[in-house]
Amino acid sequence: MSPFGGFLMPIQYAGILDEHRAVRTAAGMFDLSHMGQFIAEGEGVAGWLDGLTVNAVASMKPYQARYNIFTNERGGALDDAIIYRFPTRWLIVVNAANSDKMWRWLSSRLPPGVRLHNRTPESALIAIQGPRSVELLQPVTNVDLSALKYYFATEGSVCGIPAEIARTGYTGEDGFELFVKASEAERLWNALAREGARVGLRPAGLGARDVLRLEAGMPLYGHELEEDITPLQAGLDPFVKLDKPEFVGKQALAAQKAAGDYDRIVGLVMEGKAPARAGYSVWQAGTKIGEVRSGSPAPALGGKNIATALVRSGAAATGTAVEVEVRGRREPATVVPLPFYKRRRS
Amino acid sequence: MNLPTDRLYTKEHEWVKLDATTATVGITDYAQSSLGDIVYVELPKPGTAVTQFKQMGVVESVKAVSDIYSPVSGQVSEVNLEVENDPAKVNNDPYGAGWLVKVKVSGSDALAGLLKAPDYQAIVAAAQ
Numbered sequence: 001m002s003p004f005g006g007f008l009m010p011i012q013y014a015g016i017l018d019e020h021r022a023v024r025t026a027a028g029m030f031d032l033s034h035m036g037q038f039i040a041e042g043e044g045v046a047g048w049l050d051g052l053t054v055n056a057v058a059s060m061k062p063y064q065a066r067y068n069i070f071t072n073e074r075g076g077a078l079d080d081a082i083i084y085r086f087p088t089r090w091l092i093v094v095n096a097a098n099s100d101k102m103w104r105w106l107s108s109r110l111p112p113g114v115r116l117h118n119r120t121p122e123s124a125l126i127a128i129q130g131p132r133s134v135e136l137l138q139p140v141t142n143v144d145l146s147a148l149k150y151y152f153a154t155e156g157s158v159c160g161i162p163a164e165i166a167r168t169g170y171t172g173e174d175g176f177e178l179f180v181k182a183s184e185a186e187r188l189w190n191a192l193a194r195e196g197a198r199v200g201l202r203p204a205g206l207g208a209r210d211v212l213r214l215e216a217g218m219p220l221y222g223h224e225l226e227e228d229i230t231p232l233q234a235g236l237d238p239f240v241k242l243d244k245p246e247f248v249g250k251q252a253l254a255a256q257k258a259a260g261d262y263d264r265i266v267g268l269v270m271e272g273k274a275p276a277r278a279g280y281s282v283w284q285a286g287t288k289i290g291e292v293r294s295g296s297p298a299p300a301l302g303g304k305n306i307a308t309a310l311v312r313s314g315a316a317a318t319g320t321a322v323e324v325e326v327r328g329r330r331e332p333a334t335v336v337p338l339p340f341y342k343r344r345r346s
Numbered sequence: 347m348n349l350p351t352d353r354l355y356t357k358e359h360e361w362v363k364l365d366a367t368t369a370t371v372g373i374t375d376y377a378q379s380s381l382g383d384i385v386y387v388e389l390p391k392p393g394t395a396v397t398q399f400k401q402m403g404v405v406e407s408v409k410a411v412s413d414i415y416s417p418v419s420g421q422v423s424e425v426n427l428e429v430e431n432d433p434a435k436v437n438n439d440p441y442g443a444g445w446l447v448k449v450k451v452s453g454s455d456a457l458a459g460l461l462k463a464p465d466y467q468a469i470v471a472a473a474q
Binding site for chain 1: 382383385386388404406407408409411
């Protein structure tokens with residue numbers, strides 16, 4: 001167990017590689033109750049959130065979920081989040097480490113008629129992720145999971161416990177994020193652990209979570225996104241809707257896009273056996289061109305060492321040969337497109 | 347935790363076993379267990395001089411880079427190539443097939459400053 005964002009969290013249970021394999025081949029179960037959960041209600045929530053984020057909120061359908069980024073005036077990321085539109089309320093799930101910051105940011109900008117409630121202490125979040133997620137959950141939920149589309153949510157029950165059920169996740173696999181009352185969390189966890197024997201479910205910790213999301217090319221705040229890294233720099237262009245009327249940071253992002261020469265996040269694969277790690281410098285022809293932001297061996301790629309790096313735009317093309325400095329040695333690597341891993345869709 | 351009494355230990359979780367003037371060095375069962383799955387090992391080449399308690403290489407788990415410190419002073423005489431090819435050996439057999447380097451020790455009191463098994467055990471217990 002390790003301190004993480006104000007909570008004591010398991011980095012691993014049986015081991016990172018074991019848990020990673022479970023998620024990629026069967027199913028893994030994550031306790032994500034540390035993440036911040038805010039409920040917004042009232043008239044004008046959509047317009048209010050549209051003014052604070054880069055992605056489109058008002059066009060979200062009932063029960064739809066969207067990945068979004070809250071930005072500052074420079075277009076830098078305050079946090080990335082998933083916003084869920086339920087018929088009579090909105091759910092915003094933020095990173096645990098940014099929970100206090102985002103609570104202050106949002107509650108100091110509430111328009112009249114909008115109420116914001118921090119339900120984090122009352123609400124647990126348990127995620128089931130992996131190709132056997134449906135097989136695990138369908139027999140124990142009253143929801144027809146085949147009708148629940150990717151990035152949509154619904155309300156029902158799991159193992160007899162009332163839950164919001166979202167087909168969202170942070171692993172690149174099919175899966176579900178289950179929101180239940182905090183008082184029911186332990187009961188749900190234990191019930192799913194028992195059911196899970198059917199499909200080879202394993203509990204999975206933050207260590208596996210980080211390898212899975214990196215393989216899937218998903219940003220981790222503090223690494224690929226932070227207050228000085230914009231969503232454009234992070235390669236999240238599809239989520240940045242510059243045609244929205246107005247939002248914090250829009251001008252800065254529009255200018256950045258027009259200029260086009262900004263440093264950006266790229267994927268790297270190391271040629272050798274030494275992993276790249278956050279903070280290692282990236283070189284090209286004797287010049288430092290950037291910095292590794294995340295790095296790990298990738299079990300889904302046969303143990304190849306993968307990384308993300310923030311590099312100058314001229315070195316960002318797929319196939320560019322670079323070097324990563326590992327303990328004073330420059331080790332060869334190649335720029336590759338993200339994601340590193342994509343699940344097979346049947 | 348497994349703790350053989352036929353060798354000495356350091357507070358940084360290395361073990362050393364001296365045979366005449368050749369010291370075999372590795373990391374302890376506690377170390378490999380704390381690290382988790384070991385994916386990469388970087389060791390000094392044969393001929394490299396090492397100094398007691400100074401950094402001599404790294405062991406990397408999936409998540410982190412961990413320095414290894416030489417328990418003795420001398421010259422590296424052999425590196426365990428099997429471990430370089432299959433780092434999991436360090437997890438599976440830290441006191442046997444997972445040995446890291448052999449060092450030809452110098453000085454008359456090569457093992458000064460090292461911990462006997464019960465003293466190392468006490469350090470580990472205090473850390474839990």
